Amino acid sequence: MSGATPSRTVLKLRHAGHLLAGEGEAIDGMIGMPRRFGPRRDVIARGDPPDRLHVIVEGFACRYKVTEAGRRAIVALMLPGDFCDLHVAVLGRMDHSIGTLTECQVADVSSGDVQTLIDSSPTIARTLWWSTLVDEAILRQWLANMGRLRADHHLMHLFCELHLRMEGIGLALNGSFRLPLTQEEIGDVIGVASVHVNRIVQALRADGLVTLQGGRVALPDWDRAVAFAGFDADYLHLKRPGRVAPII
Amino acid sequence: MSGATPSRTVLKLRHAGHLLAGEGEAIDGMIGMPRRFGPRRDVIARGDPPDRLHVIVEGFACRYKVTEAGRRAIVALMLPGDFCDLHVAVLGRMDHSIGTLTECQVADVSSGDVQTLIDSSPTIARTLWWSTLVDEAILRQWLANMGRLRADHHLMHLFCELHLRMEGIGLALNGSFRLPLTQEEIGDVIGVASVHVNRIVQALRADGLVTLQGGRVALPDWDRAVAFAGFDADYLHLKRPGRVAPII
DNA sequence: CGGTTAATTGAGACCACTCAACGGCTGTGG
DNA sequence: CCACAGCCGTTGAGTGGTCTCAATTAACCG
Secondary structure (H helix, E strand, O other), rough: OOOOOOOHHHHHOOOOOOOEEEEEHHHHHOOEEEEEEOOOOEEEEOOOOOEEEEEEOOEEHHHHHEEEOOOOEEEEEEEEOOOOOOOOHHHOOOEEEEEEOOOOOEEEOOOHHHHHHHHHHHHHHHHHHHHHHHHHHHHHHHHHOOOOHHHHHHHHHHHHHHHHHHEEEEEOOOOOOEEOHHHHHHHOOOHHHHHHHHHHHHHHHHHOOOEOOOOOOOOOOOHHHHHHHOOHHHHOOOOOOOOOOOOO | OOOOOOOOOHHHHHHHOOOOOOOOHHHHHHOEEEEEEOOOOOOOOOOOOOOEEEEEOOOEEEEEEEOOOOEEEEEEEEEOOOOOOOOOHOOOOOOOOEEOOOOOOEEOOHHHHHHHHHOOOOOHHHHHHHHHHHHHHHHHHHHHHHOOOOOHHHHHHHHHHHHHHHHHHOOEEEOEHHHHHHHHHHHHHHHHHHHHHHHHHHHHOOOOOOOOEEEEEEOOOHHHHHHHOOOOHHHHHHOOOOOOOOOO
């Protein structure tokens, strides 16, 4: 590693296992100055032309769709370092919205810069490709979980996934990580009403499987959590396993 | 159009709206001789290295995952003409399986040929890219539907989607199309038990919204079906509409 | 014509929902 | 410093969609 600390984006992309020396810095070089978004703001709305690329530098954001009946479905959670829309420029308009959950720092990335970088290095191209495929694999896993797992198992599965993803970018410490979402927002992820999230969380807490307080999630017993959720991390495709020195 | 009838793959890809004259034939040229698979056979299994590309030439196939508890989740339906795995070569191993539902003809495609074709034409590259993005958009829509739509609305939504997709490859006639799946398999798609699929189908049939018999689905009243399902086709990103949008 | 698979029907149980009310915390303005 | 509003979390009660188990009929196939 060189002098500058690699961004969370690069920390994540290193898990693909392809990046050569210096390429992390090249990727960081194209990420512009972040703009601040307040909580619950749209970064891009459904119907917009997807002309810009964005990276979540800080905070939690999501992809979401709203059903006819007005129920919101969060179809992806984006953590610090995640690309929002590496891929969608080919489509004419957004079929979903991207919005912040917490306050966020969002950086614009020029799609021309991305193209240049991809053309300049097969390993970078392969790494960005890997990133979009992992996003898709997560989507498949979420679909498989939804409606087939009971809400308590489903929630623990989500926490297991987020723990690994947060750990991969240096944001998990001692089995706990920050997740300042309301129970309503968690419900929009796993597809249940907020009232039900509440009851489930209490039961899980009583079982010693998880604690949620002050916007942090703690998994005191990883093995039990994994067993309870039926969690298998293969869909995250982490070629370089887990731990990154935690930041904060 | 030239002499030879375009394959269903090309019929589908034309909806992207990018292909130039002659490029459809180029794409068809790389699709090899199909091999026959019986019903309920794995084309690729979870854990396999994703080294080959496949196209479903004839029949119905699916991506699926199996939960710890043994429940199967079908996370994508693949119709004639669909690429199975245009994208997954970057990942080390399959995180899901691809299997036939009905008897299928499956053609192998050399990934070298695909690469050559992509390098030879930006419009072909853009078109194949579009294809994988539409697959992902369908995945998002399925995730949004699952667990948020009541099973009857969900099922009608699926039928509306399949109707447009089948129509787009010339396999829908007078609002009906072939879909020789068991109620169990349909249940694995929308995440409900086969017994419940049965009751729902009967209710929908009684309402005149759909008929299922002899392995065919018929939607006698498209507008009512769309209204009932809350269906909005935008996520299929058909730049050249397959069916004219319902008037009134 | 017998065997197998799929569709259908019924009964009872459970998971998650809605509606509603209450408590706790925080920020604001008087 | 207190009153108040507002959001979030919590709790209760009753409803309903979907489940499992089981049995029966219908359709298909050799």
